[in-house]
Structure formats: structure tokens, C-alpha cells
Amino acid sequence: xxxxxxxxxxxxxxxxxxxxxxxxxxxxxxxxxxxxxxxxxxxxxxxxxxxxxxxxxxxxxxxxxxxxxxxxxxxxxxxxxxxxxxxxxxxxxxxxxxxxxxxxxxxxxxxxxxxxxxxxxxxxxxxxxxxxxxxxxxxxxxxxxxxxxxxxxxxxxxxxxxxxxxxxxxxxxxxxxxxxxxxxxxxxxxxxxxxxxxxxxxxxxxxxxxxxxxxxxxxxxxxxxxxxxxxxxxxxxxxxxxxxxxxxxxxxxxxxxxxxxxxxxxxxxxxxxxxxxxxxxxxxxxxx
Numbered sequence: 001x002x003x004x005x006x007x008x009x010x011x012x013x014x015x016x017x018x019x020x021x022x023x024x025x026x027x028x029x030x031x032x033x034x035x036x037x038x039x040x041x042x043x044x045x046x047x048x049x050x051x052x053x054x055x056x057x058x059x060x061x062x063x064x065x066x067x068x069x070x071x072x073x074x075x076x077x078x079x080x081x082x083x084x085x086x087x088x089x090x091x092x093x094x095x096x097x098x099x100x101x102x103x104x105x106x107x108x109x110x111x112x113x114x115x116x117x118x119x120x121x122x123x124x125x126x127x128x129x130x131x132x133x134x135x136x137x138x139x140x141x142x143x144x145x146x147x148x149x150x151x152x153x154x155x156x157x158x159x160x161x162x163x164x165x166x167x168x169x170x171x172x173x174x175x176x177x178x179x180x181x182x183x184x185x186x187x188x189x190x191x192x193x194x195x196x197x198x199x200x201x202x203x204x205x206x207x208x209x210x211x212x213x214x215x216x217x218x219x220x221x222x223x224x225x226x227x228x229x230x231x232x233x234x235x236x237x238x239x240x241x242x243x244x245x246x247x248x249x250x251x252x253x254x255x256x257x258x259x260x261x262x263x264x265x266x267x268x269x270x271x272x273x274x275x276x277x278x279x280x281x282x283x284x285x286x287x288x
Contacts (some may be wrong), residue, residue: 003027007056008070016045016052017198025186026053035144035165036170037129037180040188042143043232046168049161049188053164062163066132072139074150078108084175116147116159124163126206129179130172137179144182176193193220196236203237206244214251214287215240218258221283222265231265239264258284 007030008023017025026049029036039048054061064075084101091097109117115124116122143149147159167183169175191199197216200207207215219236231239242261248254259280266272 009055009185010102010281012202013050014052015202016048017195017202018049019131019191019195022049022186022188025184030164032184033162035167035183037167037169037183037185038177038188039169039171039185041190041230041232042170043234044188044190044228046166046188047127047234050123050127050166050168050234053166057121057123057164059120059164060118061125062111062115062118062122063125063127066126066128066136068131068138070131070132072136074110075136076110077113077151078110080106080108091127104154107151107154112143113149113157113166115163116143116149116157116161116162119160121161122163124165126165126167129167130169130170130175133175137176141178141182144179146172165279190223190230191216191233193217196220196233198241199233200237204240204244207240208249211243211249211251212240215243217287218251218283219265221286222262222275225257225283227266227271227274229266230267231267235265235267251284255281255284268282 002022004020004027007027010022011023011026023190026035028034036049038049040046050061050063053081079102084106087101091100111124114190115122126140129140129198132140144165147162148156150156167179190196193213193216196219197209197212200212201209201217204212214238219231219239239261242264242285243251243257246254246257246261249256251258257274259277262275262280263272266275
């Protein structure tokens, strides 16, 4: 699968509506077999790209959620110390037991090791890499360059297949130039009205084209308000599902319901207080 249009179509079938630039980035990621770094605000659908690729390739999604303090043992491998101890106790006196307990049998795979040992290339999602420490980011460079890791007791383990690697970043800290050089890059922004309405149609059963367009236009208006937490695509889908579940077919016919269900979009007390019924009415007035 090489063409941008083919990628976009395959993603759409899996429920992800990609714009032309993202489809191009994914096409090149697969052509060049390079990791793809997706940067953007929380909630714009970066993680969903990896989930969609899992469906497109009918393969496994292996996710590494990054956080401050993440280390190699949590990301790469650990030894099963309890099982090693039991083996040592059971074979006390055997000269070879120390070699045996550092074999594959006692190895616990973590996401990175698992990703390079799969027979079928999985999708490896390294989520929120900006939350990991600089030291972990530096360690990751070796894996993303050569797709191999070194385990002192076992030697070098090279990838069986090259995984489809997607990294996401919310921009909480600046990533290193070295990491950026190893990746293709795409900035994921909030979808425009047309794309968000197509996302709703693809993901929310029962949503009509006209209602989806109204919802997308309303959400666009909400995002332009001065909010503490701007609603993402997931919140849009929740709101659309709520409206469909409440049998709303036209936002103008149910202004009270529209305002009451904005709890799906607004997630702080300040934002909820800021979007008053009058503000909702004003925003509705801009929705055709």
C-alpha cells in the first residue's frame, strides 16, 4: 500500500478520516519504513491514528504509555526474579543453574522488545513521548535507528520485522533534534468542519449528514470561545452520540437539550459557567 489516496481510503474504512497531509505522511512512513512523530493538542486524534493503522494492517497494536520516570525495565524487558529464585532453590547445588535463569525462559517482554520480536509487523504506539525523561528519549534513539536492542545476558536481538512506529507528543516539553531527525513529522490540528462532520458520520451510528454538519459547526464555535479545556474529537463524538441517543435530529429544534448536553464538551467548572444559555443560543445562531 503506497499511494496517499489508498491510505486515506483504507483509514476511512477503519473509521479514521485523515486529511491529505496526514495521509501523505503515513504513506511516506510506510514507504521509507520510518517512525512517524505526531504532534498536536490533546484530543485531536493522534492516538487514533495508531489504532486505525492496526485495523488497516490487521495486526497487533503494542502501546507504550510514556511518563516521567519511565525506564528501560518497564519499556524493554525484565527478568522474572520470582521464577528465577524458585528455579535456583529447586536446583540448589547445580553449577549450570546461574546460566539457565538468564535465558529466554525467564525473560519478561515489555512493549519495545515485544514489538521487534513479532513475526508480523505490529503497530508500535509510543504515546506521549514528551512525558518521558531525556534519558529515556536518548535510549529510544538506538531502537528507532537500528531496530535492535542489546541484552547483556543474551546478546543483540534484532527485529524480526520492522514495526509501524507512531510517536505522539502533546508538546509539554521540547523533543530533541536527534529524535525529530529519526522521524517523519506531522502536526495534527483540530479537524475543520467538513472533516469533523465526516468523522461523526463514520463513528456515530444513527447520525445523519445534516445533524453531523450542525454538530461540527457548533463544536467549531465552542472551540473559539475562551475555554480552559478546548474539546477534542473524542468529546465531539460523545456529544454526537448523546444527541442521537436523545433523538435530536436538528439542533435548532432542541436548544435546551443542546445546552444541557454540552457537559459532553465542557470539562471544567469555569468552562461550564462561561458557556451560558445565552452563549449557546448565540453559537446556535451561527449553525445553519
